[in-house]
Amino acid sequence: MPRQPRMMGPGGVEKAKDFKKSFKHLFSYIKPYLLSIILALTMTTIATVLVLVATRMLGNITSEIQLALKNNRDIDLKKISSIGIIIGCFYVINFVFHYIQNFIMTGVSQKVAYKMRQEISIKINKLPLKYYDGDSIGNILSRITNDADTISSNLSNVINQIFHSLAMLLGTIVMMFTINVPMTFIVFASIPLSALIMVSIVKGSQKYFRLQQNALGAVNGQIEEMFTNHTVVKAYSLEKKSLKQFDGLNQTLYVSAWKSQFFSGIIHPMMNFVGNLCYVFVAIIGGIFAIKGSLLIGDIQSFITYTKQFNQPISQLSSISSSLQNMVAANERIMEFLQEEEEPVDTDTVELPNKIKGDVEFTNVCFGYDPDKEIIHNFSASIKAxxxxxxxxxxxxxxTTLVSLLMRFYQINSGDITIDGTSIYKMKKSDVHSxxxxxxxxxxxxxxxxxxxxxxxxxxxxxxxxxxxxxxxxxxxxxxxxxxxxxxxxxxxxxxxxxxxxxxxxxxxxxxxxxxxxxxxxxxxxxxxxxxxxxxxxxxxxxxxxxxxxxxxxxxxxxxxxxxxxxxxxxxxxxxxxxxxxxxxxxxxxxxxxxx
Amino acid sequence: MLKLLKYFKPIEWLMIVLTVGLVVLQVELTLTIPEYLEDIIALIGQSATSGEIWKVGGIMIGLAACEVVVIIAINYLTSHVGAGLARTIRRKVFGQVEDFSMQEISKFSTSSLITRCTNDISQIQMIITMCLRMLITAPIMGIGAIFKIFNKSKELSLATMVAIFVLIILIITVNIIVVPKFKLLQKSTDDLNMITRENLSGLKVIRAFNTEDIQEEKFDKINKRNANLNIFVNRVMSLLFPGMNMIMNLLTLCIVWIGSILVNKGTLEIGILLSFSQYAMHVLFSFLMLSMMFIMIPRAMVSAGRINEVIATPIIIKSSTTTSTKTNNGTIKFDNVSFAYPKSQENVLDKIDFEAKPGEIVAFIGSTGSGKSTLINLIPRFFDATEGNVLVDGVNVKDYKLSSLRNKIGYVPQKTLLFSGTIRDNLLDSNPNATEEEMWKALEIAQAKEFVQNLEGGLDFVLSQGATNVSGGQKQRLSIARAIIRHPEILIFDDSFSALDYKTDQLLRTTLAKELNHITTLIVGQRIGTIMNADKIIVLDEGKIVGMGTHKELMKNCPIYQEIAYSQLSKEELENA
Structure with a gap:
């Protein structure tokens, strides 16, 4: 397989075969930490609410200034100071809570990854050797490192972000409604617009990301092939031919690369534009209300901040969902490995005698890696010590098969192998090995x-x-x-x-x-x-x-x-x-x- | 990193200049929008009509629309430039490696060259695209925003400066703590990989020795260390985001707070109070972007350095001018040839002197490291002799045009290397004019006809990459057919019979001797059986010729040859031979 760099982005979403099952499995790892997670989430929620309130209070300061100017009186600086101190405290508390929550979640996600790796490591020694004939070392390796990494790096993000986004979304909606209902509806009107832009761009860019992945695979494949076959390229003067081929592939890669880059690059400015539209409309409508006297400048100010915060969780939605899917897909691979059938545990074993002479007897041994495809038929032999x-x-x-049977690395289909008259299948596996x-x-x-x-x-x-x-x-x-x-x-x-x-x-x-x-x-x-x-x-x-x-x-x-x-x-x-x-x-x- | 910038094409430079221009425009637009907010606030103060507000709002929408168009244009340009640079560099590195001789390849190792040509370049592409956007935008935005605020209020600007200062301290502190740990983290991931690989590759041994516990314990130790290190690094890193958030929040508060005092004094408009915090955020963000660049650029530098190393490697073996058509009598002469790897004191080959006449079979034998393979690699100029001359058909190999020299030679490498594609394609690589008949003939000589006929599609059977869909022995026979089909003057077998079973080996050699008796043949071998019948056997030991002659002669007068022979065959078998 040609090496492919791991590409994240709108194109790099993996899907689990059975989302629910894998999710349940993942949840069983998180469960022991449920209490700390709840604590962390409570803190997020409190911190989010505090910031929302602080924003509103900040607006109140501005409004106080506006009113003072309007009524031609001095600004009540004492009042402003007392509000300012409270806001400052809120911000500091927000920081502390936010950090504690990160602190807890980092620990949880790393411990989950640790436990999974540990279980994989133990599982490796429990699986029958037969399993490894089918699965490559690279695959198992990537489970321990990449898949476990994907889980540890996404777990805390997903949990944090889902709750943070939800709290933020609900909080801003409530706050916006308390300030001004018509303006809130203007903001709501932007949701379908954002969604439309998001979906259409992501769809388009996914196509080019796939093309880019394929082109990259082709280029890297050729590089790998030509470099490993360098001697032959030289001996048969194939440099020109290989360069020509390379140029073609390289050009395809270039086109798909800039296109996917371009498409994924316009999501952000487009969303920003929608945000700006909201901002301007809020300013206009707010301004009109303010002239009528039903709204203060501080309210507009807070409202603008809320508008920006309102857009954030929406644009985060797609990244959360792809993180979640990647994580569950990675977990599924780990789960499948951990649920592979293990070698049966020895029961009713015979103690080894103190002195082993070393007479070995094969009686009518039949064996096949695949039970339907017998490769050793009815083999008998008697070996003296x-x-x-x-x-x-x-x-x-x-x-090597024969030797492996002797070591009990594989189970024979029928017949028996004995050492000093005792069947090796009656001995403990570790005794046979010893x-x-x-x-x-x-x-x-x-x-x-x-x-x-x-x-x-x-x-x-x-x-x-x-x-x-x-x-x-x-x-x-x-x-x-x-x-x-x-x-x-x-x-x-x-x-x-x-x-x-x-x-x-x-x-x-x-x-x-x-x-x-x-x-x-x-x-x-x-x-x-x-x-x-x-x-x-x-x-x-x-x-x-x-x-x-x-x-x-x-x-x-x-x-x-x-x-x-x-x-x-x-x-x-x-x-x-x-x-x-x-x-x-x-x-x-x-x-x-x-x-x- | 800078060295790679010279691979931008003129049109790409033009695009970069255009990008800079557009960024200036974008910044101007971005920074102008809040000023209209001030206007609206001012209008509110003056109790203007809603029509006037709509007018200002209309301008803002227009500006925002312009802004998004400009940003998309910038994005279009940078995508082109980034992907274009990657394309040029990729081509450059690939072309360079294709020109390498074994000497330069041995400096790097193949797998490292592959990574340099794939991952490292992807890395550069990503960073160039990002840098172009951020590195150009950040300073312009920062400077533009600073200009705006300085005009508006000295006091508030001061507050912004303090915030920037605190932000930088935060970033630096976190980096000082974390960056040294990154290396440890990388090592710990490598260790984890290593121990897993070890457990998997040693599966049988571990079970045979009943040492599952020992391995699990080792794994646990590394796993635990890895988890703890990760927890530490991530906990420190997660200070950054809430920290930055707090600094920005507090800055906004300070602006309003200090602003209220200023408004009270009458030195500040209330509208500026609102727009100012937006400018301040732009300034902060610019600094953030720049500091992120400082974290990312060093990573790109590593990749850039590795790519540069390849490009900067001079190509030692250069083509010369002498061309020569193929004759039917290839001669090879080694005239006092010595060879040493660069920077190595010791000669791999020392004063080698011999001659191969047309149609002769010359075999080389000796222990690993005796220089057999190196010796024959001097003939197609995979390496150049450091002393003495190698002559092919009486001409020094260094004087040949490379393709002309190599055209005389049919080379069968030690590790069988076939290209993905059909068997026909692989044969055509060697001789583009070969007919169907010639192909079957070559396959027949190479003892490959029978199995190719049985393959689905025959000559059009598609070999997978690394030709994993045929067996090792079959690969080797195909590789031999490929050498034969170009009707070479000289055939070189670099230990090419090892994957064949004894029977095929013998059959092949008999057919070769019969069908291709006019071709000068050089064979490097490990098995005495393979080389026993050569016209001339050359025994090498530590780079020196210690014996030369036929099997019979060497059995009499060359102790090292005898030693090798007896280790493989019993006395009577050798004598019977």
Whole structure:
């Protein structure tokens, strides 16, 4: 997917599939804070009322001046001072309340986001591995960061603004009516006008925003493709062709960009114009009333302020509704993830015996990632303690699947797998895991010190650690790292692929589990490092029942049992000689690889 | 940031000048409207007729209408200018990167170049459009409004100044507290991303080691820190809005309050009392806008800097003049060639000397980092040798016209790169004049004919971006067909057989040897099996040639070659070969 910057604005509104359900779910997170939210909202309401009253009182000062001038008397400055002090207090209280409300709501929204992230993090470990075959890492990642962010940044705004706007709207209407009824109706007349402008512009701009999004996607897509394929562009002199294509896309983007920019840019001035119209009409009508003597200048002044405040909530309406929709849509994605079916909890489990020998028995195992599409049919094999099993076959033939079944990462359709005679499905899942040491092709290390990575969950002294590391041939290069065992491994560290592989082998050695799963593929490593890795692996398999995804001839030849996989099926099994004699797939594979 | 401004086209400069003119007009209009309010107030005082008030009101409506027209015109211009600048810069950066050789690319990394060409430019576009409006409007509006108020009352102006001062202090204080935290916040978001990515990519390992608790604990720690930091920053930030509100409210109060005293003294008209607070708001808003610019511009500067870095990177590998038609005998000669990356002391390649005659197959082997890929990249001039000469058909590669040189070469990269589009398009990229027949022939040699025939649409099968809808081995075979179809003099395989299974690898090499025996072929390989039959095998170690000869010769006299060979095949297998 081409990268697309997140665009907010009239075009960037997402819709939830089931608004009500998602909203309910979101509400359950807010509920614990209901009391503080009510407190915050009460404060908003009081603060809003105070400001409205203050505006009216401010008008009264002006009116006092007007009356004094009209009647040719001195202005009652004492009276003005006392009103002024009250107004000032109102403004300060408004500030304090407003801030307290922000303070509370910030806390609430961040805590809600925190809780959601926490639940997602725990959920990740509870879902069956099968789930991750369908959903990409990027999607889950974006739930934890973007979606939770969308909720935290919109939640307080939406709640605050809805109440603030409502209080403001009602308050100004009441205040306007108390000043002058005909003028209030003039202001009301502007509502349909504003709505009309708003709707028509937003509609128009949405079209261009969509066009812009598409054009941006196309341009960014081309940039991504050309830059990643740079070598080929150069080797085949495709620069001109690619530039020509780019110019076309760039031009389309330019047109849609300025148009969407233009349309979204005129909403504000148009609304402003409507506001100005109101303002002028209020001034005119107010002026006429004032001449007749039924209205004071201070009233006009307050009324003008109310007119402006009246327009505010209306123009905020569309932004509140898009915030609300974005938030609910984001919440829906989180909700869907959190409501995915979890792996069943182990019940009626058997205690592990103290000493595990390592006899493994597959009996009539059938399995498919998709229950309708069985890929392992009726597989049986018996492995004695201490034996080495080599799993061979072309890429994509399902070698990792077999290993995953052994680890109980997936549930088999029928049949059974036993260790020392006990079904692994009767053991606790964590017990099954603790029986195996595992070295995978993807050399997963986490951000943390080398020591933390090696001991990962195991309790082991530093001396013992170094001793094992020496055996695994990692002690030497670990000590050459800045900080040695305490160097923090990050993505930027210059730890080579080979070193990482060695570290994961050392990690498996430290765990010292009775059985072993090993992936020999070391494709990104040069041959000399490979040699060292293989020595380390050989040391690791000594005396353990081990399952090796084999790439090396010597491993295969020395294996007690070779399982040959093709397209997910175990098509042959036996040792090297037996399989060669059978002259089947294994024999062809072997011959094509090592003969001319 | 300023450097990017030179990419405005003349017409865009004209638009900017026009914008400035229109803004002055707009400000004048905006600031005149309240004066008519004063008139109305004055009329009320004089108990004028409603007709007179309507007249003044009519003028106000006219002005407001003019104002909105002017603003829309400004908006039209700035939208054009912003989008136009983005278009020019985008084109400039893209064109520049297309001219880069691997040397310049390696300075940045591909993903960083992509971000610079996409996100950074979007960033600039947004900010330019906003800046144009605000940065031009704010000062003009501010100055205009200040002029208006100074004429009206010194005392009230003073009150306004005090308000501005308090406002600036508020903004600065909040920024001083918050800005350093922004960096922490960014880091904390990155950490959150990192730990989630870690948990997801390590899913299997975490379960296998039963360390779910450890990971959850780590996540909780980061999550908690992130929430607390966010709470702190947002709480400080949320001082701003109510604070600004209070300052404006109090200013309005002060104007009326002080104004009443002035009116009492007879030094102020009552109408000004009303219009003044509007002017004062304009002044405050101008300062607000400016201070917002000061927060936004530094962010844009980061993007601008990153874009400039790309544009300012000089292109080292330039085309020369020698053109040459394709012959059927490509020769390659390395004459004492050394190569080092810029700013690096150590040579990646050291005094390489060899020759490939027409039709020969030359193979390169060595551990990672031995310089194999770098060596063959010198031939199509993806890099330039730092010392010595690379000659193709007897001519120094630096003297060729680039397209002429590359036209001689069929190059198959290590990572298979195909373009989205049909298979036919991909082949035509290599040779625009290829016939249907030639295409099938090339696919046949590349062992791709069979599977392409089975694809829906055959040659017109549409590859997705990154060609994810065919397998790795199929991609590689298509990439080989693409190299063959241009009838090159020289074929270069940069470790291009690794995604093929042994059987196809072998079949492919046999067909190549049979069908294309006149083409000089260079192969970089990891598997001994792939290269064993080459006419000449060159063994590289730490950038030096440590062995050259046939498989048999090297097995006898080159210890490093033997080491590599034994690690892959058993003794008897090697001897049987």
């Amino acid at each position: 201490g034996q080495k099993v080599a799993i061979v076959g072309p890429t994509g033939s399902g070698k 029986l195996f040491g595992m070295v995978l092709q993807d050399t997963w290390l986490f951000n943390g010190t080398v020591r933390e990575n090696l001991t990962y969950g195991a309790d082991i002294s530093n001396e013992k650690l170094e001793e094992i590391c020496k055996k695994a041939k990692v002690d030497h290069f670990i000590k050459s790292f800045p900080g040695g065992y305490d160097m923090v491994i990050t993505e930027e560290n210059a730890i080579s692929q080979g070193q990482k592989q060695l570290l994961t082998i050392a990690r498996a050695m430290i765990q010292n589990n009775p059985m072993l799963i090993l992936d020999e593929a070391t494709s990104n490593v040069d041959t000399r490092t490979e040699e060292i890795i293989q020595q380390a692996m050989d040391k690791l398999t000594e005396g353990r029942t081990s399952f090796v995804i084999a790439h090396r001839l010597s491993t295969i030849k020395n294996a007690d049992l070779i399982l040959v996989l093709k397209d997910g099926n175990i098509i042959e099994q036996g040792n090297h000689e037996e399989l060669l004699k059978a002259n089947g797939f294994y024999a062809t594979l072997y011959n094509s690889q090592f003969t001319k």
